[in-house]
Amino acid sequence: MTFQAPVADITFALKHAAGFADALSEPLYGDLTEDLADAVLAEAGRFASEVLAPLNTVGDRVGATFKDGAVTTPPGWKEAYRAWAEAGWNGLAAPAQWGGQELPHALNAACIEMWNSAAMAFGIGPVLTMGAVDALAAHGTDVLKRDYLHKLVSGEWTGTMQLTEPQAGSDVGALRTKAERDDDGSYRIVGQKIFITYGEHDLTDNIIHMVLARLPDAPPGTKGISLFLVPKFLVNADGSLGPRNDVRAHSIEHKLGIHGSPTCTMVFGDQGGATGYLVGEENRGMTCMFTMMNQARLSVGLQGVAIAERATQQALAYARERKQGRAIGTAPDQSSPVIAHPDVKRMLLTMRALTRAARAICYATAVALDRAQRGGDEEARRQAADRAALLTPIAKAFATDIGSEVASLGVQVHGGMGYIEETGAAQHYRDARIAAIYEGTNGIQAIDLVTRKLRLNGGRTVSAYLDELRQIINAVSEINDPAFGATAVRLTEAIESVERASGWLRAQLDETPAAALAGATPFLRLFANAAGGALLAKEALAATRLTDDGASARIEVARFFAENIAVQAGGLERTVIEGADSVNRAEAALAG
Ligand SMILES: Cc1cc2nc3c(=O)[nH]c(=O)nc-3n(C[C@H](O)[C@H](O)[C@H](O)COP(=O)(O)OP(=O)(O)OC[C@H]3O[C@@H](n4cnc5c(N)ncnc54)[C@H](O)[C@@H]3O)c2cc1C
Numbered sequence: 001m002t003f004q005a006p007v008a009d010i011t012f013a014l015k016h017a018a019g020f021a022d023a024l025s026e027p028l029y030g031d032l033t034e035d036l037a038d039a040v041l042a043e044a045g046r047f048a049s050e051v052l053a054p055l056n057t058v059g060d061r062v063g064a065t066f067k068d069g070a071v072t073t074p075p076g077w078k079e080a081y082r083a084w085a086e087a088g089w090n091g092l093a094a095p096a097q098w099g100g101q102e103l104p105h106a107l108n109a110a111c112i113e114m115w116n117s118a119a120m121a122f123g124i125g126p127v128l129t130m131g132a133v134d135a136l137a138a139h140g141t142d143v144l145k146r147d148y149l150h151k152l153v154s155g156e157w158t159g160t161m162q163l164t165e166p167q168a169g170s171d172v173g174a175l176r177t178k179a180e181r182d183d184d185g186s187y188r189i190v191g192q193k194i195f196i197t198y199g200e201h202d203l204t205d206n207i208i209h210m211v212l213a214r215l216p217d218a219p220p221g222t223k224g225i226s227l228f229l230v231p232k233f234l235v236n237a238d239g240s241l242g243p244r245n246d247v248r249a250h251s252i253e254h255k256l257g258i259h260g261s262p263t264c265t266m267v268f269g270d271q272g273g274a275t276g277y278l279v280g281e282e283n284r285g286m287t288c289m290f291t292m293m294n295q296a297r298l299s300v301g302l303q304g305v306a307i308a309e310r311a312t313q314q315a316l317a318y319a320r321e322r323k324q325g326r327a328i329g330t331a332p333d334q335s336s337p338v339i340a341h342p343d344v345k346r347m348l349l350t351m352r353a354l355t356r357a358a359r360a361i362c363y364a365t366a367v368a369l370d371r372a373q374r375g376g377d378e379e380a381r382r383q384a385a386d387r388a389a390l391l392t393p394i395a396k397a398f399a400t401d402i403g404s405e406v407a408s409l410g411v412q413v414h415g416g417m418g419y420i421e422e423t424g425a426a427q428h429y430r431d432a433r434i435a436a437i438y439e440g441t442n443g444i445q446a447i448d449l450v451t452r453k454l455r456l457n458g459g460r461t462v463s464a465y466l467d468e469l470r471q472i473i474n475a476v477s478e479i480n481d482p483a484f485g486a487t488a489v490r491l492t493e494a495i496e497s498v499e500r501a502s503g504w505l506r507a508q509l510d511e512t513p514a515a516a517l518a519g520a521t522p523f524l525r526l527f528a529n530a531a532g533g534a535l536l537a538k539e540a541l542a543a544t545r546l547t548d549d550g551a552s553a554r555i556e557v558a559r560f561f562a563e564n565i566a567v568q569a570g571g572l573e574r575t576v577i578e579g580a581d582s583v584n585r586a587e588a589a590l591a592g
Helices: 007-017 020-025 034-061 077-086 105-118 120-139 142-154 285-321 342-374 378-413 415-419 425-436 442-451 453-479 487-511 513-518 520-545 551-577 579-585
Strands: 065-067 070-072 158-162 178-181 187-197 207-213 226-231 233-235 241-244 247-252 263-268 274-279
Touching: 007 020, 007 034, 007 105, 007 342, 007 520, 020 034, 020 105, 020 342, 034 077, 034 105, 034 120, 034 425, 065 247, 077 120, 105 120, 105 285, 105 342, 120 142, 120 158, 120 187, 120 207, 120 226, 120 274, 120 285, 120 425, 142 226, 158 187, 158 285, 187 207, 187 226, 187 247, 207 274, 207 285, 226 233, 226 285, 285 342, 285 378, 285 425, 342 378, 342 520, 342 551, 378 415, 378 425, 378 442, 378 453, 378 520, 415 425, 442 453, 442 487, 442 513, 442 520, 453 487, 453 520, 487 513, 487 520, 487 551, 513 520, 513 579, 520 551, 551 579
Parallel strands: 158 207
Antiparallel strands: 065 070, 178 187, 187 263, 187 274, 207 226, 226 274, 233 241, 247 263
């Protein structure tokens, strides 16, 4: 099925749920006009729908292939990548100094969603290049910036992010790749990395690897990790490509999904050591990597939204066409499209509501990142950075969890045909699964939320955010529109559950940390349900105020979310508080 980027929905959510319209009018973004922002989104939607979306199936069926150390991307990938980079999409939010357009991260976030809806295996590549640009711009030496940034920003070269080794996955501190100082100020890198996305490919002439490695005298764990830039081809003083560096792809993985994205095992130092250049200070590599990670985690969250959107579009189209049985009230000689059955309607509404809630949370995170960078004074920037830090694990984990759930419902709506590859619903289901795993598993995101983010500023970052959500709910109560049903009541209950669970978790962190860790995942879901529900209500309120054509639809989605999804808050709160004990006491259940 063809994909149509939902530009109107994306634009509305960005402006009115995530706060982009307020930021524009402040003006947080200087002379950026609403018209220009609209035009960028419209053009991204066109490119995603017309150029990238048709590549999704061939990307899955042919996939990336490996022969004699070289990776060939699927047919059409190279041409699409060139057109995409030449149109300037890679540098949309990158610094103007290095050839970027320095447009808002929020705008880029909406575009990232569209690239990934169109073809997730294509969309993940640029996410890593953008991460490399961020790390280099923030921590690289002037010489490294001069030699590499222009081409990374233009997309003429791509970037990779290399943390994972066989014994070092979630525990990055266990990595063993070695870096030895050389007399000329560079380093010799020796070791192996696994699961490296676009570690090798034929899209560009050079690939710039951002590699974590350990110096011989480094302290153990994460405090002894340094970041190195390791180009596939060394770069001459005049910018031309020099000899091949001592790094190669050994193989690519056969995966459940995103077949078009090569996942490479990388070998450094067959011939004595790859040349690497230090980024940031020795042993401070994790700090530099974190610069990439907030953006990259948000981008992976956007992949969850993206795949959920595409799966929803496809399921809706099928449910309108496929006739089966008679819905209540249908004439005896007629059969009904399956969308007329309440159970199918429930599935489709769940898909739509979860997708839009996750989108709103991700975009709100992007606006917070913009405020952290561009805010008017130091205090505003600090508060925004804390807000972004709080929302990032929620955006990543919630959006990618619902990505899988929505894609699974998408298969279900198709019945048996959903299980047959031909329809494409199965591909979304397979593709979606990785996003909950890479860029820090969702379990690790939940632990980050509970152990670090709940305690930010002594808990004030969380309470300020909950106050803001409460104001939205008060506005819903005040307009007293029956179309909202029990939205305000259910969302108030959800916020109260978040507050009680937060207080309980904070107390456990000091006394019984295992209980807090056991409750982390249901707590993240509880928080996301409350936040997502409030942001959907905010969007619906804005649509009512602006007498937008889609106002009734937005109210229905907000109400459905509050009454069918946010309403699960009580159960999630109990899972956090009462369920932890049964997790930690259990021994026999998993023995043997
Ligand atoms: C297709 C693909 C592409 C990838 N791309 C890249 C890339 O470009 N660059 C890169 O560096 N890596 C990449 N990765 C690696 C990815 O980031 C890791 O797979 C991921 O971080 C998890 O590590 P792991 O696989 O070792 O799982 P493990 O760390 O072994 O985790 C196994 C399970 O245990 C849980 N767990 C682990 N530790 C804890 C803990 N302390 N507390 C609670 N639960 C825990 C995890 O949540 C998970 O459920 C990619 C992986 C895949 C499959």
